[in-house]
Amino acid sequence: MKQLAFDALRYKYEAQKKNAVFIYKNYTTNPVAVGGHPNLLEEMDKAVQMWESANSKLDALDVLDSES
Numbered sequence: 001m002k003q004l005a006f007d008a009l010r011y012k013y014e015a016q017k018k019n020a021v022f023i024y025k026n027y028t029t030n031p032v033a034v035g036g037h038p039n040l041l042e043e044m045d046k047a048v049q050m051w052e053s054a055n056s057k058l059d060a061l062d063v064l065d066s067e068s
Contacts, residue, residue, distance in 0.1 A: 002068075009061055013054045020051035 024047040027040060 006061070006065055010058065013058045013061065016054035017051050017058075020047045020054065023047040024051070 024044060027044050027047070
């Protein structure tokens with residue numbers, strides 16, 4: 001059960017990181033995405049924050065798992 005919960009959290013955070021990378025790359029490579037978002041820097045900043053948060057959670061998960 002513990003491993004199942006650990007894996008579920010790991011997959012969730014990895015998916016969040018991939019989603020953030022997708023959003024960031026979409027804004028930096030797709031001119032249509034840029035045109036539809038007048039607050040482009042704010043949206044890109046949100047993607048960076050999403051990636052950073054998920055990355056921190058993955059690190060914390062590893063630390064907590066190694067301590068238990």
